Amino acid sequence: MLGKTLIGSRLGLLAAAALTAAAVGSIALAQGAAPTGADPRLEGVWVVTASEKEMEPNPDVVGAVVTFANGKFTVERSGGRSKWGGTVKADAKTGKIDLHHEADIFLPPLKGETWEGLYRINGQTLEINTTMAHEKRPAEFGGGYDVAILKMQKR
Numbered sequence: 491m492l493g494k495t496l497i498g499s500r501l502g503l504l505a506a507a508a509l510t511a512a513a514v515g516s517i518a519l520a521q522g523a524a525p526t527g528a529d530p531r532l533e534g535v536w537v538v539t540a541s542e543k544e545m546e547p548n549p550d551v552v553g554a555v556v557t558f559a560n561g562k563f564t565v566e567r568s569g570g571r572s573k574w575g576g577t578v579k580a581d582a583k584t585g586k587i588d589l590h591h592e593a594d595i596f597l598p599p600l601k602g603e604t605w606e607g608l609y610r611i612n613g614q615t616l617e618i619n620t621t622m623a624h625e626k627r628p629a630e631f632g633g634g635y636d637v638a639i640l641k642m643q644k645r
Contacts, residue, residue, distance in 0.1 A: 525581035525588055531611050532558040532580055536642035543622075545633045556642060563589060585610055586627060587618060614644040 536556045541548040553568035564575035574593030580586070587609040594601050606627035607620030618640045619631045633639055 525579045525584065525586040527579065527581060528561050529580040529582040529611075531582065532578070532609075532616070534558065535645040536616055537645055538640055539643050540639075540641040542633055542637075542639040544635055544637065548638070551640065555645075556640075580609060587620075589620070616640075616642040616644070618642075 534557070536558070538551050538554045538556065541551040551567065555566045557564045558578060561577055561579070562575060563578045564573065566573045574591060576592035577590045579588045585608050587607050589605045589607070591601060591603045591605070605620040605622055607618050608628055608631055609616065609618045610631070617631070619628055620638050621628055621636050622638050625636055628637060631639075
């Protein structure tokens, strides 16, 4: 009887270890490596039509013009309030995007920060979901603390 119990508990531990390893592997896969290339579908001028920051509407960014060209991006807020930019890397297969900020401005995003995110393009609509350099790349689209969601239309 003791032998069966010992074997049963060892199999249970083995199964638990396998499930834990699979879960950790899934998390690592969701985070994965940073994107290394460019997605030509991003190229062009986009206008922010909706924005959410930390699960609240963020109207300050609505109307901003975002331009992607040759591995770089610029953001110009409406009314000429601020302009910044940097480099962009995106992977069309995984939907990962990294926005590395290079502008010297006093408010976030700060120079040297990289916002890891996800993106998706549906026709003339671009959505970017990022953690604004506070956390690692989100594993899936959705709002949350320290998460920003931008929705843009191609101009």
